[in-house]
Amino acid sequence: MHTVSVYYPFPSCAEGADRLVVREVLKYPEAILEVVLPLEKNDYLQDFETAESKAEFENLISLARSVRVLPSKNIRTEAYEQVGRYVVDQCEVLIALWNGKQASDRGGTQEIVDYARETKCPLVWINTEEQEKITFEPGHGIIDRAFHDLDEYNSERVNTTEFEKQLKKQCDFFIEKAERTKLPLDRL
Numbered sequence: 706m707h708t709v710s711v712y713y714p715f716p717s718c719a720e721g722a723d724r725l726v727v728r729e730v731l732k733y734p735e736a737i738l739e740v741v742l743p744l745e746k747n748d749y750l751q752d753f754e755t756a757e758s759k760a761e762f763e764n765l766i767s768l769a770r771s772v773r774v775l776p777s778k779n780i781r782t783e784a785y786e787q788v789g790r791y792v793v794d795q796c797e798v799l800i801a802l803w804n805g806k807q808a809s810d811r812g813g814t815q816e817i818v819d820y821a822r823e824t825k826c827p828l829v830w831i832n833t834e835e836q837e838k839i840t841f842e843p844g845h846g847i848i849d850r851a852f853h854d855l856d857e858y859n860s861e862r863v864n865t866t867e868f869e870k871q872l873k874k875q876c877d878f879f880i881e882k883a884e885r886t887k888l889p890l891d892r893l
Contacts (some may be wrong), residue, residue, distance in 0.1 A: 722802040722833065727765060740769040741791055743784035743812075744777070752781075785812030793820050798827040798847070804834045 730736050742749050746766070753759045766772055775791060778784040789812055793799055799821045803814040821828045827844035843849040883890055 724761060724765065726800065726802070731768065738765070738769045740766060740772045741788050741795075742772065742774045743788040744781070745774055746772075780811075782811035785810075786816060787812075789814075789817035790820055793817060793824060793826050796826065798829060800829045800831065802831045802833050805832055806834075 727738060731738060750759055750762065753762060775784070775787050778787060799818075801814060801818050801821070803818060806815070808815045818828065818830065820826075821844070822842065825844040827847040828840075828842040830840040830842070832838040832840070841849075841852055843852070880890065882888075883892075
């Protein structure tokens, strides 16, 4: 089962990436959306600039199995930091879409990635500046070798000539068996 906990660290610029991930995960029929908010919803909505963004946010909230609002903080950036740490503490693997640049405010993606590293939370960092650069940091509970082996398996190229030769050999084998037992070939 896929469970997604979502937080929006800086709504004016990060909402796109966060929402993109949520929309992709929700394509799986068994996916569950759990939303964690840094502020009360009406207060939080003030951080979104456009009516379209607010409407999209409301739509996502309506799809959530649960919406949790963390205890209030005096400073907004503290609330964003708190929700980011909460997500790291609750997740099995943190997927961070981040440009790799130092944040100027508290609670930004860099601070949350640093916290994941400190707590040994497994981390997948997708660098938004370099599309091909994806970094995996295993953390606790994840065996790095398994991911390496899977990546190696998925990157192997299939020799199409050899594949077609083996496929023909298997087809001929089953056709011969079907003919011997008088099984109609359309049933094969």
